[in-house]
Amino acid sequence: xxxxxxxxxxxxxxxxxxxxxxxxxxxxxxxxxxxxxxxxxxxxxxxxxxxxxxxxxxxxxxxxxxxxxxxxxxxxx
Amino acid sequence: xxxxxxxxxxxxxxxxxxxxxxxxxxxxxxxxxxxxxxxxxxxxxxxxxxxxxxxxxxxxxxxxxxxxxxxxxxxxxxxxxxxxxxxxxxxxxxxxxxxxxxxxxxxxxxxxxxxxxxxxxxxxxxxxxxxxxxxxxxxxxxxxxxxxxxxxxxxxxxxxxxxxxxxxxxxxxxxxxxxxxxxxxxxxxxxxxxxxxxxxxxxxxxxxxxxxxxxxxxxxxxxxxxxxxxxxxxxxxxxxxxxxxxxxxxxxxxxxxxxxxxxxxxxxxxxxxxxxxxxxxxxxxxxxxxxxxxxxxxxxxxxxxxxxxxxxxxxxxxxxxxxxxxxxxxxxxxxxxxxxxxxxxxxxxxxxxxxxxxxxxxxxxxxxxxxxxxxxxxxxxxxxxxxxxxxxxxxxxxxxxxxxxxxxxxxxxxxxxxxxxxxxxxxxxxxxxxxxxxx
Numbered sequence: 094x095x096x097x098x099x100x101x102x103x104x105x106x107x108x109x110x111x112x113x114x115x116x117x118x119x120x121x122x123x124x125x126x127x128x129x130x131x132x133x134x135x136x137x138x139x140x141x142x143x144x145x146x147x148x149x150x151x152x153x154x155x156x157x158x159x160x161x162x163x164x165x166x167x168x169x170x
Numbered sequence: 171x172x173x174x175x176x177x178x179x180x181x182x183x184x185x186x187x188x189x190x191x192x193x194x195x196x197x198x199x200x201x202x203x204x205x206x207x208x209x210x211x212x213x214x215x216x217x218x219x220x221x222x223x224x225x226x227x228x229x230x231x232x233x234x235x236x237x238x239x240x241x242x243x244x245x246x247x248x249x250x251x252x253x254x255x256x257x258x259x260x261x262x263x264x265x266x267x268x269x270x271x272x273x274x275x276x277x278x279x280x281x282x283x284x285x286x287x288x289x290x291x292x293x294x295x296x297x298x299x300x301x302x303x304x305x306x307x308x309x310x311x312x313x314x315x316x317x318x319x320x321x322x323x324x325x326x327x328x329x330x331x332x333x334x335x336x337x338x339x340x341x342x343x344x345x346x347x348x349x350x351x352x353x354x355x356x357x358x359x360x361x362x363x364x365x366x367x368x369x370x371x372x373x374x375x376x377x378x379x380x381x382x383x384x385x386x387x388x389x390x391x392x393x394x395x396x397x398x399x400x401x402x403x404x405x406x407x408x409x410x411x412x413x414x415x416x417x418x419x420x421x422x423x424x425x426x427x428x429x430x431x432x433x434x435x436x437x438x439x440x441x442x443x444x445x446x447x448x449x450x451x452x453x454x455x456x457x458x459x460x461x462x463x464x465x466x467x468x469x470x471x472x473x474x475x476x477x478x479x480x481x482x483x484x485x486x487x488x489x490x491x492x493x494x495x496x497x498x499x500x501x502x503x504x505x506x507x508x509x510x511x512x513x514x515x516x517x518x519x520x521x522x523x524x525x526x527x528x529x530x531x532x533x534x535x536x537x538x539x540x541x542x543x544x545x546x547x548x549x550x551x552x553x554x555x556x557x558x559x560x561x562x563x564x565x566x567x568x569x570x571x572x573x574x575x576x577x578x579x580x581x582x583x584x585x586x587x588x589x590x591x592x593x594x595x596x597x598x599x600x601x602x603x604x605x606x607x608x609x
Contacts (some may be wrong), residue, residue, distance in 0.1 A: 107499075112508070114513075116504060116507045119510075119511040123373075125519055126517075146393070151495075152388040152392045152396060154396045155397050156400065157398065157419060157422060161418060161421065166398055
């Protein structure tokens with residue numbers, strides 16, 4: 094596993110990917126109990142983070158202008 | 171005009187004329203909203219019929235018709251002719267007007283003639299494509315006469331694009347050409363990302379397609395980031411704008427996926443999506459393209475060139491994204507998997523493993539003891555078997571010299587020597603009488 098980054102900063106995809114990795118690692122039962130507990134706790138935090146993202150997700154729409162700039166776009170403007 | 175020759179007949183009874191004429195002035199159901207001015211009584215049949223009766227006489231006597239009578243007569247002629255009531259006419263639209271009444275008025279023309287046309291509101295309302303001056307069209311309807319302005323006109327009930335046949339031919343030729351190049355080959359289709367993070371969207375910023383897609387994405391997969399590259403989806407400039415949007419998205423945004431969409435329309439409306447350059451640009455797009463043009467039956471070249479074709483813009487958005495509910499289900503499955511490794515579960519499992527060790531250790535120990543005991547017993551038995559006592563008990567005796575050496579040969583002893591004899595329950599001394607007598 095890569096060195097733990099701040100979970101809050103992870104995107105949904107990143108978090109899910111790491112969560113999958115943790116489950117696999119736990120299934121392989123390598124490492125000691127302490128390590129396993131640490132993995133589990135991080136996995137749990139990742140799962141909560143993912144669930145929160147899904148819960149709060151709001152479609153973000155931007156417009157690509159002619160010269161390649163991105164600007165916020167609201168339907169009906 | 172032979173079929174009207176009976177007008178000249180003087181032999182038919184009066185009522186026959188009335189019957190024949192009433193057929194001609196019967197208002198056609200073709201144009202129900204037009205008030206075919208007079209009904210039968212207003213036609214003043216009694217006055218007109220004697221005139222008809224005397225048609226040849228008219229010519230001779232130059233007895234004048236009224237303008238109205240003549241108009242009605244002409245109208246009756248025109249509107250009773252089946253050939254004229256079910257015709258297709260092709261030409262170019264000019265003087266198109268659409269007043270508040272909702273009826274459409276236009277002139278159909280070619281190089282040398284013009285035909286006034288009317289489409290009643292009830293039919294006009296159903297038209298998807300609003301006519302424009304210069305449109306090449308084929309119109310269907312029935313001819314009529316409008317006495318008030320003294321002109322004949324076509325009451326139109328159906329309009330189709332005049333170039334349709336030609337346009338379709340052109341489409342088929344282009345399609346075959348690109349097909350032969352392999353532009354539409356299945357092996358060219360790229361897999362779509364299961365969870366696209368950035369979705370490029372090319373459509374008209376004012377169309378219903380945009381609204382439908384954004385709504386679908388917001389409901390289904392709000393994790394996505396949508397980057398709209400607005401482009402006209404019909405009109406002369408549309409192909410250029412669509413291609414430009416496609417290129418800009420690939421260049422500046424590098425989306426995981428591009429949706430190309432517009433609402434439905436006629437083959438003519440979809441012309442931009444049958445543009446050869448657009449088809450090539452789609453095939454060359456770095457990001458996979460889903461084409462969602464709202465037309466269930468016809469495929470456009472853009473559809474063929476895209477990695478996936480959707481029947482509507484909404485369907486395109488659905489095909490592009492996973493459902494939020496599915497994601498949630500997958501996440502909770504993962505969470506459950508994780509729960510199997512909670513500290514409590516881990517401790518239980520470790521405990522179990524420990525128990526197993528103890529159990530296994532105990533078993534091994536017992537096994538060892540048993541083994542050793544068996545070995546010991548074997549040894550004891552062997553020892554016992556080898557013990558001289560057992561032999562002595564069977565009546566043998568062990569003879570040894572005073573030095574303790576065991577006597578096994580006659581040469582070892584001399585006459586007069588005292589020896590020790592050992593039997594099963596003790597020993598006694600003996601003196602040797604004779605020596606060296608070999609057996």
